Amino acid sequence: MDFREVASNEKMDGFRKEVRAWLEKNVPEEMKNPVDSDDRHEERYHFWREKNKELGAKGWLYPTFPKQYGGGGLSAEHVDVLIEEFHAYGAPYAKRPNYLAGVLLVWGTEEQRQEFLVPLVKGEMIGYNKYTEPHSGSDLASYQSTAVKDGDMWVLNGSNAFPGGHEDETNAVYFGPMLTDKEAPRHRNLGFFMVPYPTPGLTFKRMNTLQGTGQCFIYLDDVRVPNENLVGGDHQGWQVMGTALEQEHGGNGTNYHEEKPIDNLVSYMQRNRKEGKIPGGDPVLQQIAAEAWNEFHSVSIMDTRVTWMYHNKIKMQWEGPVTFVYARINTLRNAARIREVMGMYALLGAHDPLAPQGGAQEVHQRNSLQAQHGSGSFNISKVVAARRIGISRTREQAAPTPNTATNFGV
Ligand SMILES: Cc1cc2nc3c(=O)[nH]c(=O)nc-3n(C[C@H](O)[C@H](O)[C@H](O)COP(=O)(O)OP(=O)(O)OC[C@H]3O[C@@H](n4cnc5c(N)ncnc54)[C@H](O)[C@@H]3O)c2cc1C
Incomplete structure (x- = not known):
C-alpha cells in the first residue's frame, strides 16, 4: 500500500x-x-x-x-x-532524522547511545556532519584532518567547510571522519569521531552560500575528545561513514515531496493573464509544464517506494542512490523548464515587488543548483549508484549498508 x-x-x-x-x-x-x-x-x-x-x-x-x-x-x-x-x-x-542517530543505532555502544543518541532524539542536542574539507568534498576517503591518540584521549586538528552551526549553541555535536593512521591504506585509515560543541579549540567562521542555509567553516586546533567519542574502531571510520552516507544519499527515501514549485508553475500557467492570454494557452509551454509535472511525480513515486522498502527492512541495493541521482537531475531540469515558462520573472527574488508568487521560484532556482553539491556532488552520486548496480569501472557490485529503520511501516 x-x-x-x-x-x-x-x-x-x-x-x-x-x-x-x-x-x-x-x-x-x-x-x-x-x-x-x-x-x-x-x-x-x-x-x-x-x-x-x-x-x-x-x-x-x-x-x-x-x-x-x-x-x-x-x-x-x-x-x-x-x-x-x-x-x-x-x-x-526534517524529512529525515539526523544521520548520527542512525549511525549510533548501528555502530554505537550503549554508553554512546545514552550520552549522544538520547539527547539528540529528545531535541536537547543538535548534530552536524563535518565531512567536507576545504581541499575536497567528493573524495571523502582523501580526508586529511588528523586524530592522534594521547592516553585515553584523542587530539584533533584540521578544518572543514560547509557544516552547519551556531556560535552561541550550547549543546551540539559535530561528527565525521578523522585520519587516524597516515600509513594505512585508503578506506582503512580513518576513525569516526563525535566532537561536542562548545569545546576548547573548536571555532567557527560563517560561509556565505547561494542558498543562505547558514553553512560554516569550522577549525579544530588541538581539540581533545575522550576515546569514548570514537564510534567503531579507529580504522573503521569508512564503514561507519557508509551508514551515515547511505541515509544521506537517498537510502531512507521519503514520502513527502515538495510540490510547491510545480504547483506554482501550474498556477502561473493558469492565472498569469497578460493581454487576455494565459501561458497555459500556448501548446509549447503546456508541453514543457506537463513534462515538469510528470517527471516530478515519477521521482516522487520512486522515492516513496524507497521509503516503503526502508521502513519494511526490505533489502535494498541500488534503489536509494539511483532515486537520488534521478531526483537531482529532475530538480535541475525542472528549474530550466520553469525559466522557459516564466522567463526572467523566475529570477525575481522574495524582496522584489514584481516577483510572481512571492519570489518562491527564484528561491527554487538557487536551491536546484545547491542540490547538485550538498550531500556530495552530483557526479559522486552517479559513481555511488553505478557501484551499487555493478556498472562502475571495477564492475564489482558494492554491498548495501545496514538498514537503520527502527519500525515496521505497513
Ligand atoms: C548547501 C550546502 C550544504 C552543505 N552541507 C554540508 C554539511 O553539512 N557538511 C559537510 O561536510 N559538507 C556539506 N556540504 C559540502 C558538500 O558535501 C560538498 O560541496 C560536496 O561534497 C562537493 O565537494 P566540493 O565542494 O569540495 O567539490 P569537489 O569535490 O572539489 O568537486 C568539484 C567538482 O568536481 C567534480 N568531481 C569531483 N570528483 C569527481 C569524480 N571522481 N568524478 C567526476 N567528477 C568529480 C564534482 O562533481 C564537482 O563538479 C554542503 C554543500 C552545500 C552546497
Missing part, C-alpha cells in the same frame, strides 16, 4: 488533528518558514531549538525511534503526518 494512502486514511485522523492543534497553539506567524532561507533570523533558530525539545519530549522529533532512546515508538505513517502537517503550516520539520 502507498504510504500516502495510509497516512490519509481514517486511522491517522486523530493524530493529524493533534498535530494541527499543536501547530496552531505553538507557532506564531513570525516563526514560520520565510520564502527565502536567507531571511531566517537567530531568534527563529532559538525558538525552534526550544520547540524541538517539546517535540522531542512528545516523541515527535524521532517518531519511529525506540522509546528506550527517547523516540516515539510510532510508525512510518506518523512520520508522514508530521511532515505533511508541518510543511502545510509553514513550520520546519
Whole structure:
C-alpha cells in the first residue's frame, strides 16, 4: 500500500488533528518558514531549538525511534503526518532524522547511545556532519584532518567547510571522519569521531552560500575528545561513514515531496493573464509544464517506494542512490523548464515587488543548483549508484549498508 494512502486514511485522523492543534497553539506567524532561507533570523533558530525539545519530549522529533532512546515508538505513517502537517503550516520539520542517530543505532555502544543518541532524539542536542574539507568534498576517503591518540584521549586538528552551526549553541555535536593512521591504506585509515560543541579549540567562521542555509567553516586546533567519542574502531571510520552516507544519499527515501514549485508553475500557467492570454494557452509551454509535472511525480513515486522498502527492512541495493541521482537531475531540469515558462520573472527574488508568487521560484532556482553539491556532488552520486548496480569501472557490485529503520511501516 502507498504510504500516502495510509497516512490519509481514517486511522491517522486523530493524530493529524493533534498535530494541527499543536501547530496552531505553538507557532506564531513570525516563526514560520520565510520564502527565502536567507531571511531566517537567530531568534527563529532559538525558538525552534526550544520547540524541538517539546517535540522531542512528545516523541515527535524521532517518531519511529525506540522509546528506550527517547523516540516515539510510532510508525512510518506518523512520520508522514508530521511532515505533511508541518510543511502545510509553514513550520520546519526534517524529512529525515539526523544521520548520527542512525549511525549510533548501528555502530554505537550503549554508553554512546545514552550520552549522544538520547539527547539528540529528545531535541536537547543538535548534530552536524563535518565531512567536507576545504581541499575536497567528493573524495571523502582523501580526508586529511588528523586524530592522534594521547592516553585515553584523542587530539584533533584540521578544518572543514560547509557544516552547519551556531556560535552561541550550547549543546551540539559535530561528527565525521578523522585520519587516524597516515600509513594505512585508503578506506582503512580513518576513525569516526563525535566532537561536542562548545569545546576548547573548536571555532567557527560563517560561509556565505547561494542558498543562505547558514553553512560554516569550522577549525579544530588541538581539540581533545575522550576515546569514548570514537564510534567503531579507529580504522573503521569508512564503514561507519557508509551508514551515515547511505541515509544521506537517498537510502531512507521519503514520502513527502515538495510540490510547491510545480504547483506554482501550474498556477502561473493558469492565472498569469497578460493581454487576455494565459501561458497555459500556448501548446509549447503546456508541453514543457506537463513534462515538469510528470517527471516530478515519477521521482516522487520512486522515492516513496524507497521509503516503503526502508521502513519494511526490505533489502535494498541500488534503489536509494539511483532515486537520488534521478531526483537531482529532475530538480535541475525542472528549474530550466520553469525559466522557459516564466522567463526572467523566475529570477525575481522574495524582496522584489514584481516577483510572481512571492519570489518562491527564484528561491527554487538557487536551491536546484545547491542540490547538485550538498550531500556530495552530483557526479559522486552517479559513481555511488553505478557501484551499487555493478556498472562502475571495477564492475564489482558494492554491498548495501545496514538498514537503520527502527519500525515496521505497513
Ligand atoms: C548547501 C550546502 C550544504 C552543505 N552541507 C554540508 C554539511 O553539512 N557538511 C559537510 O561536510 N559538507 C556539506 N556540504 C559540502 C558538500 O558535501 C560538498 O560541496 C560536496 O561534497 C562537493 O565537494 P566540493 O565542494 O569540495 O567539490 P569537489 O569535490 O572539489 O568537486 C568539484 C567538482 O568536481 C567534480 N568531481 C569531483 N570528483 C569527481 C569524480 N571522481 N568524478 C567526476 N567528477 C568529480 C564534482 O562533481 C564537482 O563538479 C554542503 C554543500 C552545500 C552546497
